[in-house]
Amino acid sequence: xxxxxxxxxxxxxxxxxxxxxxxxxxxxxxxxxxxxxxxxxxxxxxxxxxxxxxxxxxxxxxxxxxxxxxxxxxxxxxxxxxxxxxxxxxxxxxxxxxxxxxxxxxxxxxxxxxxxxxxxxxxxxxxxxxxxxxxxxxxxxxxxxxxxxxxxxxxxxxxxxxxxxxxxxxxxxxxxxxxxxxxxxxxxxxxxxxxxxxxxxxxxxxxxxxxxxxxxxxxxxxxxxxxxxxxxxxxxxxxxxxxxxxxxxxxxxxxxxxxxxxxxxxxxxxxxxxxxxxxxxxxxxxxxxxxxxxxxxxxxxxxxxxxxxxxxxxxxxxxxxxxxxxxxxxxxxxxxxxxxxxxxxxxxxxxxxxxxxxxxxxxxxxxxxxxxxxxxxxxxxxxxxxxxxxxxxxxxxxxxxxxxxxxxxxxxxxxxxxxxxxxx
Amino acid sequence: xxxxxxxxxxxxxxxxxxxxxxxxxxxxxxxxxxxxxxxxxxxxxxxxxxxxxxxxxxxxxxxxxxxxxxxxxxxxxxxxxxxxxxxxxxxxxxxxxxxxxxxxxxxxxxxxxxxxxxxxxxxxxxxxxxxxxxxxxxxxxxxxxxxxxxxxxxxxxxxxxxxxxxxxxxxxxxxxxxxxxxxxxxxxxxxxxxxxxxxxxxxxxxxxxxxxxxxxxxxxxxxxxxxxxxxxxxxxxxxxxxxxxxxxxxxxxxxxxxxxxxxxxxxxxxxxxxxxxxxxxxxxxxxxxxxxxxxxxxxxxxxxxxxxxxxxxxxxxxxxxxxxxxxxxxxxxxxxxxxxxxxxxxxxxxxxxxxxxxxxxxxxxxxxxxxxxxxxxxxxxxxxxxxxxxxxxxxxxxxxxxxxxxxxxxxxxxxxxxxxxxxx
Numbered sequence: 001x002x003x004x005x006x007x008x009x010x011x012x013x014x015x016x017x018x019x020x021x022x023x024x025x026x027x028x029x030x031x032x033x034x035x036x037x038x039x040x041x042x043x044x045x046x047x048x049x050x051x052x053x054x055x056x057x058x059x060x061x062x063x064x065x066x067x068x069x070x071x072x073x074x075x076x077x078x079x080x081x082x083x084x085x086x087x088x089x090x091x092x093x094x095x096x097x098x099x100x101x102x103x104x105x106x107x108x109x110x111x112x113x114x115x116x117x118x119x120x121x122x123x124x125x126x127x128x129x130x131x132x133x134x135x136x137x138x139x140x141x142x143x144x145x146x147x148x149x150x151x152x153x154x155x156x157x158x159x160x161x162x163x164x165x166x167x168x169x170x171x172x173x174x175x176x177x178x179x180x181x182x183x184x185x186x187x188x189x190x191x192x193x194x195x196x197x198x199x200x201x202x203x204x205x206x207x208x209x210x211x212x213x214x215x216x217x218x219x220x221x222x223x224x225x226x227x228x229x230x231x232x233x234x235x236x237x238x239x240x241x242x243x244x245x246x247x248x249x250x251x252x253x254x255x256x257x258x259x260x261x262x263x264x265x266x267x268x269x270x271x272x273x274x275x276x277x278x279x280x281x282x283x284x285x286x287x288x289x290x291x292x293x294x295x296x297x298x299x300x301x302x303x304x305x306x307x308x309x310x311x312x313x314x315x316x317x318x319x320x321x322x323x324x325x326x327x328x329x330x331x332x333x334x335x336x337x338x339x340x341x342x343x344x345x346x347x348x349x350x351x352x353x354x355x356x357x358x359x360x361x362x363x364x365x366x367x368x369x370x371x372x373x374x375x376x377x378x379x380x381x382x383x384x385x386x387x388x389x390x391x392x393x394x395x396x397x398x399x400x401x402x403x404x405x406x407x408x409x410x411x412x413x414x415x416x417x418x419x420x421x422x423x424x
Numbered sequence: 425x426x427x428x429x430x431x432x433x434x435x436x437x438x439x440x441x442x443x444x445x446x447x448x449x450x451x452x453x454x455x456x457x458x459x460x461x462x463x464x465x466x467x468x469x470x471x472x473x474x475x476x477x478x479x480x481x482x483x484x485x486x487x488x489x490x491x492x493x494x495x496x497x498x499x500x501x502x503x504x505x506x507x508x509x510x511x512x513x514x515x516x517x518x519x520x521x522x523x524x525x526x527x528x529x530x531x532x533x534x535x536x537x538x539x540x541x542x543x544x545x546x547x548x549x550x551x552x553x554x555x556x557x558x559x560x561x562x563x564x565x566x567x568x569x570x571x572x573x574x575x576x577x578x579x580x581x582x583x584x585x586x587x588x589x590x591x592x593x594x595x596x597x598x599x600x601x602x603x604x605x606x607x608x609x610x611x612x613x614x615x616x617x618x619x620x621x622x623x624x625x626x627x628x629x630x631x632x633x634x635x636x637x638x639x640x641x642x643x644x645x646x647x648x649x650x651x652x653x654x655x656x657x658x659x660x661x662x663x664x665x666x667x668x669x670x671x672x673x674x675x676x677x678x679x680x681x682x683x684x685x686x687x688x689x690x691x692x693x694x695x696x697x698x699x700x701x702x703x704x705x706x707x708x709x710x711x712x713x714x715x716x717x718x719x720x721x722x723x724x725x726x727x728x729x730x731x732x733x734x735x736x737x738x739x740x741x742x743x744x745x746x747x748x749x750x751x752x753x754x755x756x757x758x759x760x761x762x763x764x765x766x767x768x769x770x771x772x773x774x775x776x777x778x779x780x781x782x783x784x785x786x787x788x789x790x791x792x793x794x795x796x797x798x799x800x801x802x803x804x805x806x807x808x809x810x811x812x813x814x815x816x817x818x819x820x821x822x823x824x825x826x827x828x829x830x831x832x833x834x835x836x837x838x839x840x841x842x843x844x845x846x847x848x
Contacts, residue, residue: 020765024788103810109799111809114787118821201821222646222822243844250846341444363538363839364448375533375842384847385535385838386527397542397625397835398646399823411821414809415787418799420667422674423808 003182005192011180012147012199015120018177019145023117025174027094030141033172034090037137038083040168041161045079051160052129059153067257071128072154082130085389089137092388095407096143107421113412117143119201121409122193123391124149124215126207129157135204136165136179138391142409147180147200149190151207155183187214197221204404206392209319224404226369226394229259229347230319231377234336234362235275236353237268243374244271244352248279250376251350253286256323259393260348260380263319264326266336272299272329280306288323291315295329317343333358337365344368346395348377369395369402427606429616435604436571436623439544442601443569447541449598451518454565457596458514461561462507464592465585469503475584476553483577491681495552496578506554509813513561516812519831520567531845537836541567543625545833546617547815548573548639550631553581559628560589560603562815566833571604571624573614575631579607611638621645628828630816633743648828650793650818653683653771654743655801658760658786659699660777661692667798668695668776672703674800675774677710680747683817684772684804687743688750690760696723696753704730712747715739719753741767757782761789768792770819772801793819793826 003011041048052074059069095115102112121144123135132150139146150158162181170176182193194203197220204224205215216225233251235244251262267275272295280290280300284307291311292301300308308327315326316339330336333351340349350372351362359373370380380402382390387405394400400408427435465472476498483493519539526536545568547559556574563570574582586605594600606617618627621644628648629639640649657675659668675686691699696719704714704724708731715735716725724732732751739750740763754760757775764773774796775786783797794804804826806814811829818824824832 020789020791105808105810109803116791119791222820240844246844246846254847365444367444367543368837370838370840372840373842375840375845376847378847379533379840379845380838384529386529396646401835402838411825413792414794414804414826416794416796416799416803418797420664420670421799421803422670423678423800423802 003189005189008182008189008193009196009199011182012120012193012196014177015145015147015180016199018175019117019119021175022145022178023096023119023143025143027096029173030094030143031090033140033169033174034086034137036168036172037165038086038090040164041079041083041086041133044164045076048074048079048157048160048164049076051156054156055129055154064153068153072157074129074157078130082133086133086137089141089389092141092406094141095410100412108419109421110417112415114415115407115410115412118409118411120145120147120199122147122149122200122203122221124190124193124203124205124207124211126151126211129154129161131206132158132161133165134389135391136162138389138406138409140169140174140178142406144409145178145180147182147193149182149193159183190214191218194219194221204391222399224392224394224399225396226347226392226404227259228319228345228395229261229380229393230263230317230343230345231260231348231350232264232266232336232340232344233262233350233352233377234266234330234333234340235268235271236333236351236355236358237270238355238358239268239271239275239352240354241275241278244275245279245282247350247352247374247376249282249286251378252283252288252325253323254376254378257321259319260377261321262325262377264316264328264339264343266339267296267327267329268333268336269295269329269331272296276300276327277303280308283325286323288325290325290327293328296327299329319345333361337362340366340368347393348372348380350375350377369393427613429613432606432613432617433620433623435606436544436617436620438601439569439571439604440623442599443541443543445599446569446602447520447543447567449567451520453597454518454567455514457564457593457598458510458561460592460596461589462510462514464588465503465507465510465557468588469500472498472503472581472584472588473500475580478580479553479578488577492577496581498553498581502554506557510557510561513565513813516565516830518565519834524836532843533845534841536839538839539831539834539836542833542835544569544571544623546571546573546624546627546645548614548617548627548629548631548635550575550635553578553585555630556582556585556605557589558813559815560586562813562830562833564593564598564602566830568833569602569604571606571617573606573617583607614639615642618643618645628815646823648816648818648823649820650771650816650828651683652743652769652819653685653804653817654687654741654767654769655684655772655774656688656690656760656764656768657686657774657776657801658690658754658757658764659692659695660757660775660779660782661694662779662782663692663695663699663776664778665699665702668699669703669706671774671776671798671800673706673710675802676707676712676749677747678800678802681745683743684801685745686749686801688740688752688763688767690763691720691751691753692757692760693719693753693755696720700724700751701727704732707749710747712749714749714751717752720751723753743769757785761786764790764792771817772796772804774799774801793817
């Protein structure tokens with residue numbers, strides 16, 4: 001049953017209405033709902049796995065790759081892990097109601113900011129079915145109604161999950177209508193949703209570059225975009241060799257399919273002869289293909305068992321999401337920073353250096369959501385940063401930058417307690 | 425000399441380049457520049473008044489109204505006041521470099537957010553020439569390059585002011601190119617500017633509703649919109665009569681042409697008979713025309729010397745910017761909140777009440793940038809709120825809400841100090 005434009009409007013307006021009550025619901029009720037959702041996900045494991053099995057078989061029939069099928073699969077363990085994540089969101093502090101900068105002005109007005117939910121979040125995603133749970137519970141905890149539009153490959157799984165979330169949440173006292181799920185593989189319907197700025201306060205796209213661009217270009221409401229990570233690691237002239245190798249290795253190999261993985265390795269010319277052969281051998285053992293500029297190719301191109309080919313201009317600024325890395329030798333920190341400014345996507349950038357001034361200059365001048373000294377860019381993640389969870393990673397500068405946790409799904413209102421003050 | 429599209433691109437790219445140095449310039453240099461700008465504005469008063477005189481005479485010839493001519497006029501006093509404002513911005517704390525939430529994670533990573541400028545701000549405005557100075561100095565202090573596009577009525581004044589600002593700033597050490605001024609009365613050129621998302625990080629429109637809508641609909645980069653204030657004051661059943669009268673009077677009369685002035689007065693039916701005749705007489709003495717719903721008209725319509733006419737549907741949700749107010753009697757706080765939700769613009773809303781629960785419910789449920797209990801909405805202003813100054817007032821929920829001061833012209837980057845950490 002595909003959703004229709006009329007149905008989307010009805011659901012969005014229901015979400016808008018629900019959001020008004022949800023906004024000032026107590027943390028108690030929200031946490032109770034979260035814990036019930038976690039329990040029911042575990043109890044109704046068979047129902048979830050049954051629905052997921054259908055998606056899996058459809059995927060097999062459609063010739064989906066083994067990697068994609070694995071992303072789609074919900075095992076008992078994965079369902080338990082998802083339930084555990086929901087419980088951990090319930091234990092996070094509620095951002096709603098936080099009072100900021102409260103003070104008394106000379107005229108006696110007591111003035112400050114109070115953190116409040118945004119209202120209705122539209123989430124458009126293509127990823128694994130557990131994203132349905134992640135986004136729904138983060139929105140719930142932050143007091144936002146949510147409209148979920150998942151990918152068609154996970155259609156049955158998403159339906160089962162959202163049914164369980166809705167039933168549990170509503171029975172725990174969450175206002176009916178707060179969690180909406182839209183079924184549609186039709187871009188016309190997404191476009192329709194993107195025009196509903198009266199009902200939806202923010203859209204968060206999560207998926208490939210195409211989806212994100214489409215949403216950013218067609219949305220009439222604000223969009224939090226991100227997730228495209230063209231991440232550089234720069235090995236400075238003064239870098240410690242051991243740290244350089246382990247950081248570059250980790251950033252590329254530990255999980256190459258994600259946005260915070262290394263895409264391009266930049267190496268200062270003074271350390272290239274010593275560093276490049278080591279990382280080239282380590283990376284090659286792990287199956288990494290290096291796309292090298294002339295100078296780096298001259299150093300490692302002829303080494304035995306090293307997988308190095310000449311880079312093309314397209315390799316710089318490319319998010320590989322695979323065991324491929326661009327490799328370039330630079331003359332200076334300045335040249336590294338220029339390369340990053342030109343090709344980076346503003347996600348995560350790292351320098352490996354023992355030089356204090358280089359480290360501080362890199363932190364100043366690399367313009368990205370997350371800038372690292374002597375650490376792997378793989379840490380860019382809401383969980384790793386201590387935010388508990390994330391709905392995505394923003395690479396834009398407005399509103400929120402980097403991992404988007406509960407706080408980033410809120411705004412504030414100025415509240416002013418007076419006693420009859422008027423402006424002179 | 426009108427600007428051309430090519431010239432706009434050259435200026436925007438120069439601003440982008442300059443912004444990279446300006447971003448981490450010391451507070452000392454920025455403050456030195458601000459103080460020099462203030463001094464030079466006073467020293468070169470004749471030059472400014474000469475240019476302003478031309479605009480004034482052109483305005484007279486074009487048949488501009490006395491009110492608009494007065495807004496255009498720069499007197500010696502007004503120039504001194506503008507210089508004083510610049511000095512006060514120099515004394516505000518620099519938001520750039522502020523470190524937020526810095527902490528050490530279990531793995532030893534030291535992680536936090538550092539406040540950084542947005543980059544390049546595009547300001548498109550129609551207002552008084554001193555807006556050129558206000559916006560330029562707020563951008564400078566917050567480390568942002570700026571592209572100013574002022575209104576054609578103030579063309580010569582804006583040119584003189586921006587020349588003085590540029591010369592003073594650059595001679596004090598601000599990177600050349602940081603302050604750009606674009607001359608154009610042509611919307612095609614504004615549209616061109618609004619497509620330059622690679623060079624301009626944020627656009628702030630300041631002017632009438634038409635301009636703001638045009639910018640919001642055509643900008644490819646983020647826009648901070650606002651300034652449209654449909655502001656309500658609700659007099660609750662339990663309100664103190666004296667406070668109600670003085671707050672409603674102040675909100676409407678003290679400066680009716682601005683966005684935080686009262687547009688619609690809502691009155692609980694139980695207090696309407698006592699309150700309405702008093703405010704109607706006070707307002708009428710001040711020249712306020714009341715557009716009344718049936719019930720309020722029944723109470724005050726026949727009073728002598730009271731200027732009350734029947735309201736039409738168009739009166740609700742209208743920003744009058746004049747001595748006109750919508751007046752409506754409501755049955756309850758709920759009905760007042762419904763009215764505000766339906767017709768408000770999310771700017772400033774006030775309740776007058778002695779009832780604790782009504783006050784707290786209004787603060788919770790009125791969804792606006794600024795929500796007041798027992799005070800005039802006229803306080804919504806960066807200066808009044810203690811932000812020192814403002815580039816405008818945001819009525820959107822993303823990034824910043826309410827008065828936009830220095831902090832609101834910044835973003836943050838996550839900075840991470842490691843010692844070789846990799847992700848397990």
